[in-house]
Amino acid sequence: MIEGHGDDRYRYDEIRADFSSNVPAGIDHSGLYAFLRKRLTVLEHYPEPEPFTLERALAERHGVAPESVIVTNGATEAIYLTAHLTAGATTQIVQPTFAEYGDACRLYGHRISSVATPWAPTGETLWCCNPNNPTGTAFDAERLLRTIDEHPDKLFVVDCSYAAFTLRPTLAVAEAARRKNLILLHSMTKNYAVPGLRLGYLTVHPTLCARLRRLRMPWSVNALAIEAGRYLLEHGVTAPPLAELLAETRRLADALRATGRFAPQPTDTHFMTVEIRAGGTARELKEWLATTHAILIRDASNFEGLTDRHFRLATQTREANDLLLNALKKWSGLISC
Secondary structure, X not given: OOOOOOOOHHHOOOOOEEOOOOOOOOOEOHXXXXXXXXXXXXXXXXXXXXXXXXXXXXXXXXXXXXXXXXXXXXXXXXXXXXXXXXXXXXXXXXXXXXXHHHHHHHHOOOEEEEEOOOOOOOOOEEEEEOOOOOOOOOOOHXXXXXXXXXXXXXXXXXXXXXXXXXXXXXXXXHHHHOOOOEEEEEEHHHHOOOHXXXXXXXXXXXXXXXXXXXXXXXXXXXXXXXHHHHHHHXXXXXXXXXXXXXXXXXXXXXXXXXOOOEEEOOOOOOEEEEEEOOOOOHHHHHHHHHHHHOEEOEEOOOOOOOOOOEEEEEOOOHHXXXXXXXXXXXXXXXXXX
């Protein structure tokens, strides 16, 4: 587990605006909280050894058989289960991306190399995040599916944790359920902005699913998370429309670009990677924002392929975004002095 993940607010006394995590802003969880208060007695009993009830609900939602769904303790458990399944493989990872893929693969003895795109795989397995973290860009879904079908002897692991936050087409669960060389990773944590619950799942062909189940610890998903997952599938949460979230992302990116100090990179989602053009590092900026303005950003310098001038932002409310922009203008003034 690397240091430097997003949402490390525990390191600071006070944070009033958190841009460091890719969890979307403006989510109303009041219905979920009210439901969970009525279900607290489930903590007095063991959860299902395997969360079959939630898996069946997810399978019904996606129109696939329950034998193609495994619910996990966050998408992170799905990552480690997949790395375990393919232990010792020759693996390519599309970079820059979430470091946990590499960490999990190294734990299970993979021989890892980095590639810039998924279009010409040469290893036994290929991992990519689509849309990608930290850049927010999405690979063309049709081309990705065509590449998968052209290489039936290679296993493709595609993290779809941010698929709900782009208007670009992404891979459907049914595509994994009928292919023996594709695993899709999903995150209810991200979809419903509940990172504290640790709730994810993977979708896969039944033959691979059976092999993955044999590797999973019993009771890895707690009873309250199962209850929450079932509620969220039925009722969802109240959130700003995606079009509004992406429009605010464009406004934020344009305002950053207009400063002349920051260079936001293209994104297809609600988060983006930003490069500091001159003066200071991302680590210095992060600490200054946190300690001076109680604003938290993600220092992205520990992503392979990025530099000490890169940081990541996830769009928040318009008011919070303006707080950030005003603080960054002050930073620019200080650096220019």
